[in-house]
Amino acid sequence: MAVNKKNIMTRYFFVILLFGLTGIAVVVKAAVIMFAERDYWHEVADRFVKENVAIPPTRGNILSSDGKLMASSLPEYRIYMDFLAGGEKKDTLLMNHLDEICEGLHRIFPDQSAASFKAHLLKGRRQGSRNYLIYPKRISYIQYKEVKKLPVFDMNRFAGGFHELAYNQRKKPFGSLAARTLGDVYPDASQGAKNGIELAFDSLLKGKDGITRRQKVKNRYLNLVEIPPVDGYDVISTIDVDIQDICEKALIDKLQEINGTVGVVALMEVATGEVKAIVNMTRGSDGKYYEIRNNAISDMQEPGSTFKTASIMVALEDGKITPNDVVDTGNGVMPMYGRQMRDHNWRRGGYQKLDVTQIMMVSSNIGVSYLIDKHYSNDPQKFVDGLKRMSLDQPLHLQIAGEGKPNIRGPQERYFAKTTLPWMSIGYETQIPPLNTLTFYNAIANNGIMVKPKFVKGIARDGEMVEEYPTEIINPAICSQRTLGQIREILEKVVSEGLAKPAGSKQFHVSGKTGTAQISQGAAGYKSGTVNYLVSFCGYFPSEAPKYSCIVAIQKPGLPASGGLMAGSVFGRIAERVYARDLRLDIRNAIDSTSVVIPDVKPGQLVEARQVLEALKVPTQIPFRTRKGEEVWGVAYHSTENVRLEDQQIANDQVPDVIGMGAKDAVYLLESKGLKVSLSGVGKVRKQSLAQGTAIRKGQTISIQLQ
Numbered sequence: 001m002a003v004n005k006k007n008i009m010t011r012y013f014f015v016i017l018l019f020g021l022t023g024i025a026v027v028v029k030a031a032v033i034m035f036a037e038r039d040y041w042h043e044v045a046d047r048f049v050k051e052n053v054a055i056p057p058t059r060g061n062i063l064s065s066d067g068k069l070m071a072s073s074l075p076e077y078r079i080y081m082d083f084l085a086g087g088e089k090k091d092t093l094l095m096n097h098l099d100e101i102c103e104g105l106h107r108i109f110p111d112q113s114a115a116s117f118k119a120h121l122l123k124g125r126r127q128g129s130r131n132y133l134i135y136p137k138r139i140s141y142i143q144y145k146e147v148k149k150l151p152v153f154d155m156n157r158f159a160g161g162f163h164e165l166a167y168n169q170r171k172k173p174f175g176s177l178a179a180r181t182l183g184d185v186y187p188d189a190s191q192g193a194k195n196g197i198e199l200a201f202d203s204l205l206k207g208k209d210g211i212t213r214r215q216k217v218k219n220r221y222l223n224l225v226e227i228p229p230v231d232g233y234d235v236i237s238t239i240d241v242d243i244q245d246i247c248e249k250a251l252i253d254k255l256q257e258i259n260g261t262v263g264v265v266a267l268m269e270v271a272t273g274e275v276k277a278i279v280n281m282t283r284g285s286d287g288k289y290y291e292i293r294n295n296a297i298s299d300m301q302e303p304g305s306t307f308k309t310a311s312i313m314v315a316l317e318d319g320k321i322t323p324n325d326v327v328d329t330g331n332g333v334m335p336m337y338g339r340q341m342r343d344h345n346w347r348r349g350g351y352q353k354l355d356v357t358q359i360m361m362v363s364s365n366i367g368v369s370y371l372i373d374k375h376y377s378n379d380p381q382k383f384v385d386g387l388k389r390m391s392l393d394q395p396l397h398l399q400i401a402g403e404g405k406p407n408i409r410g411p412q413e414r415y416f417a418k419t420t421l422p423w424m425s426i427g428y429e430t431q432i433p434p435l436n437t438l439t440f441y442n443a444i445a446n447n448g449i450m451v452k453p454k455f456v457k458g459i460a461r462d463g464e465m466v467e468e469y470p471t472e473i474i475n476p477a478i479c480s481q482r483t484l485g486q487i488r489e490i491l492e493k494v495v496s497e498g499l500a501k502p503a504g505s506k507q508f509h510v511s512g513k514t515g516t517a518q519i520s521q522g523a524a525g526y527k528s529g530t531v532n533y534l535v536s537f538c539g540y541f542p543s544e545a546p547k548y549s550c551i552v553a554i555q556k557p558g559l560p561a562s563g564g565l566m567a568g569s570v571f572g573r574i575a576e577r578v579y580a581r582d583l584r585l586d587i588r589n590a591i592d593s594t595s596v597v598i599p600d601v602k603p604g605q606l607v608e609a610r611q612v613l614e615a616l617k618v619p620t621q622i623p624f625r626t627r628k629g630e631e632v633w634g635v636a637y638h639s640t641e642n643v644r645l646e647d648q649q650i651a652n653d654q655v656p657d658v659i660g661m662g663a664k665d666a667v668y669l670l671e672s673k674g675l676k677v678s679l680s681g682v683g684k685v686r687k688q689s690l691a692q693g694t695a696i697r698k699g700q701t702i703s704i705q706l707q
Contacts, residue, residue: 055225057207059168060232062182062197064241065274065457071182071198073168076138079147081121082130085161090152094125094161097151104150108143108674108698109135138167142671143699170198173663175680177244180291181278181400181455182237196294197235197455200400204459207232234460238274243267243578247277250573252289255281255554258566261532262555263289264296264434266453267574268442270546272471273451278435296551297396297403300431304517305363305563306538306551307427309487310440311372312360314386317483320375323356323490329366336373337418341366344516360490361498363514363563369422380421384410390478391450392432392440399455399469407431427517434536438551441512441538443475444491445546448484450475492543503537503568505576511546512539512571514563519555533561537568541575548578598643601636602684603658604665606645609636613643620645633669635660657692658685658704666704674698680705 062071083091094101102117112135124132139147144164148154153162170185183196192206193199210229247265255263265279278296281289315321332343332350343350343364351362359367376383387393393408408430409416423429435453443450451471458468479487491511495504504510515536533556540549552567552574562568598618601609606622607630613620619642633656634647650656656673658666666685667677673696680703689703 053212055210055212055229056168057209057229058231059170059185059207060205061234062205063234063236063460064239065237065276066240067236068241069173070178070237070239070241071170071172074171075141075144076167076169077141077144077164078138078167079134079144079162079164081124081132081134082157082161082163083125083128083132084130085157086155086159090155090160091125094152098122101150101152105135105147108146109139110697110699138169140671140676142674146674146698173679174241174244176291177241177248178237178239178278178291180280180294181239181275183400195402196400197237201233201235201456201459205232205235233466236457236460236465238269238276238454238457239278240276242581244277244279246577246581247574248279248281250570250577251279251281251552251554254566254570255283255289258554258556260554260556262295262299264299264553265550265570265574266296266435266438267548267550267578268438268453270442270445270540270549271451273439273442273454274457275453275455276548278455294400294402295434297398297400297433297435299433299553300404300407301519301534302428302430302517303432303437304427304515304534304536305365306437306441306513306515306536307430307432308360308363308368308425309444309491309513310387310390310392311368311383311425312356312490313390313479313483313487314383315371315375316486317389317479318375318382318386321356321371323486325371326353326355327359327364327367327370328353329359329364329370332366334366334370336369336422339419341369341422357490357493360513361494363499363516365426369425372425373422377418377421380411380416383421383425384408390440390443391475392436394474396436396439396452396474398435398453403435404431404433406433406436427515434551434553437536437538438549439474440478441540441551442549443478444484444487445511445540445549448477448479448481449473450478488543491539495539499564500537500539500568502564503539503571503575505541505572505579507576508541508579509543510539510541510572510575511543512537512568514568515553516561516563531559532557533559535561535563535566537563537571539571541579547582548575550574598638598641600638601643601645602660602662602665603635604633604661604669606632606634606636606647610645618643651693653696655688655690655692655694655696655702658688661685663704663706670702670704674700676701678703 059073061069064070098118098121102114102121105117106112106114121134152160154160155162157163172179172182181196183198184194185198186192186194193202198205208230210225211227212225247267251263251265254260261283263279263281265277266275267277268275280291280293280295282292282295284290312321329343329351332346332348334341343366345351351364354362354364354367356367356371372383387408393406395405396403409420409424420429439450439453450473452474454469454471456469459466488511491513492509494500494513495510500512500514503512515534515538517534519532519534534553535556536551536553538551540546550571552570554567599616601613610620610622621642621644623646632647633650634645637644637646650669652673655675656669658669662684663679667679670677675696676699678701683706685704685706687705690700
């Protein structure tokens, strides 16, 4: 049979053409999937398979020394819509409920109208967006829960399309209190912390990520946690909120009074070195004061007359002088190597003859510089060695970053002229951060033992202390007991009889030293334009058994400038309030130890109050009943025999009365009503900006003042 070659070639051609077209179709489809539909198929894959997805942990809290919350992570959200999820059924449901959804969004976010929300959502629907931002700002957890109640948005992500992106926003309940010491974190949690305790203890605070995967179980897809996240540790700081508030208020009041530009207060516990308060205030362009940088640990400035204590101690320790040695300071002006050394009262004729104690009492520049130059001019290194013996040249190696290193020059270094020694002795030509000066005075108060300042007491988890940081000794003895006794007697007289009287108190004795120094303008020296001054006072109280040491340092433009009147008065105000706060009366002298004390109970959550009263075995009248988990709000009435708790009805659409409540109850109650809360002060609520019974508008801000 003859073979028809033409038919065979035709068949081959069609077979090859079919395979070619099939190959082209496969390549085109692959290209479409790889490029045009890439995002879609990624989304589909994410629905069914998610391997090793990180679960972020909750960042740990920073607490005050008495357990108050100073920095915490609270959830915030951005909300999105996937218009392609759920298919036509979801789209029909969305359009049927669109007006209701937009009215609900307007109620939750009153800054945008329902019409604008409707136009915005319709635009996203036309675009077919899979990740469409519904509201431009981050929202609170309470707002997020309200949005989730709306139609369509209450469905799961793959059926309804509503989804969110959660953030852990760092909040400071006490506002600016110790803000720079606590530090800040970056908005992107993966970048960690910026500064302060947040940065120093970032590795402990941030915790460890967990891991989850997606798996199909009985026709349902579940997120299964392979490794749970480990939340961060809590950091227990040494800061005492009440003392911090006392220090901040006293400093800001004085800064406003004298037009100060920068102010610093640091207060330490003598025996432990725990920093109970640290305030750093800088005047902004609007005239208000803000915590911008941690000046107390970083400012490298000439300390002025507070340094005279160290100079006199070196001479006392070396046996060069005694407290009774006399210097003739003349009319307040003394030439020294071609320069004029002046006392502050030189225009009034000077102090004439003064002994060492009186030199310190009136802060005579001539008296100190004359003594140091007389005994050390031939061997200035011996004087510098004496300062180093007291560890004044050593960095503190603090728990937080940013500290400056003291700069005390020696005769082997450049620019150590004949005038350097006398001017160094009164606090010039030397740079020491305020906290280093405080550490030195704290050592005098602590029987000569110099301890390292401490900002963090320990690390805790679930309320249990995991690690405590012990007190570290920098120098076990900065001087002999003889010198220590002499300088402590001198410093007490500086306050009780000298220029530092404003730092004193009628209730207890205070010891310390004033300082008033011109601030160098760099290359221009001290005579360029308006002269700026650093006024300071550093000391401790009570003198006989010191518990606290404190430094106050204020920078201000021009005269008048007085360390005693300005910085000393701030110290005195702080010392009296801290001392009064620490007074403890023996309760056994006030009541019969066998009786039950009827405590004062704040208005607020009565279920919690009842639990505490029952635990304390306080007689209680409770005329209401509660189910497990139910919240009951109300007030307490006291008698000599018991506490009566009475519940009150809280209207859902009206501002409640939170006067008298603690901050925790007040904030919780107001935010549960959809209000944003701004609070100030410490204690219980004394004033609220929106009156009780006012109609609530969701998202409205209410200010509450604590006292």
